[in-house]
Amino acid sequence: MxxxxxxxxxxxxxxxxxxxxxxxxxxxxxxxxxxxxxxxxxxxxxxxxxxxxxxxxxxxxxxxxxxxxxLDHQDAFVGSLARTVADRAPGESALTALRRAFAEAADTTDPVAGFAPRDFARMIADSPTLTARLRDLHDLREAALAEALAKTTGVGAGADAGADTGAGADARRGDLAARTAAALFGAVHRMLFERVQRLTLDGRDAAEIRADVTAAAEHAFALLEPSLGDYATA
Missing domain, CATH: 1.10.357.10 (Tetracycline Repressor, domain 2)
Structure with a gap:
């Protein structure tokens, strides 16, 4: 042929x-x-x-x-916070970018933020397998965010260096900061995701859920402002 x-x-x-x-x-x-x-x-x-x-x-x-x-949106879910940080605007901190992105996700009832029909949310809640998998995905998302924060703040391979002084120590401190920030940002997003699911199961309509989680997000992100307001500014 x-x-x-x-x-x-x-x-x-x-x-x-x-x-x-x-x-x-x-x-x-x-x-x-x-x-x-x-x-x-x-x-x-x-x-x-x-x-x-x-x-x-x-x-x-x-x-x-x-x-x-x-959970066919899982790839988008795992990479969502890291992409938000990577794509933040000049002069925008990680906190500001993540706060803005969540507000946009809530406004559009994005499935990645937890929005779903009530029967779908019930299916997940009733399944131990899916509930466990969601926990894994939250962990993976946090790890991806930590990597993105480390990269954007200049933390390199030196984070594992043996010396406790100089560049190795600075890198380790930067890596610790990135992981800590990712854990805090991840906790806020995990709480908001679970809140969306709980309100959905309670029978709230989309407008009520949007208003509730938008207010909750503003309060939660404000709590992080004193320590992370300027962290990882582009």
Whole structure:
């Protein structure tokens, strides 16, 4: 077979990527319907494959773990705070950027901030597996934020240097500052995420939840202002 003939039978990269995204969405939608109908823990990969009319291996190729099908925004979630810090405007501190980004997420009821339909929030709350996975994702998000803060404040490989004086000590102090700041910022976002979920389960409508968590966010971020107001200013 000639090169030209082979190329003619191979879809362009853009079409292949589109097809992959369509398949991924098909699997996620089929899984979500089953999770909501019969619960996450009771639903099997085989049932999801049958509902989507694909082979079981296709499901696991796209989603290695069952919880990935339910929490399909997890990549965006884990990287969200780090991206906010990396993309902050000139003269903007990490705290200011994160405060602004959360306000925008609340205004648009972004799923990454915890906004979801009540039945979906209930599905997560009722599943020990998904609840545990969410805790893991919060930890991963905090770690990604710590790395971004360390990078933006100039903390390098010297953080692990052996000497307790000079550049090694400075780097270690900078690394400690980045990790501490990330832990505090992460705690605020974890609290706000859980607050959104709790209010959703309580039956509050979107407008009430937005107003509540926006006020809670302003108060929580204000508590960090004295110590972190100017930290990691671009």
């Amino acid at each position: 000639s090169i030209d003939a082979t190329a003619a039978q191979t879809p362009p990269a853009g079409l292949r990527e589109t097809k992959k995204q369509e398949t991924r969405q098909l699997l996620s939608d089929a899984a979500t319907r089953l999770f909501l109908d019969q619960g996450f823990e009771r639903t099997t990969i085989a049932e999801i494959a049958a509902a989507a009319r694909v082979a079981k291996k296709t499901v696991t190729n796209y989603f290695p773990r069952k919880e990935d099908l339910a």
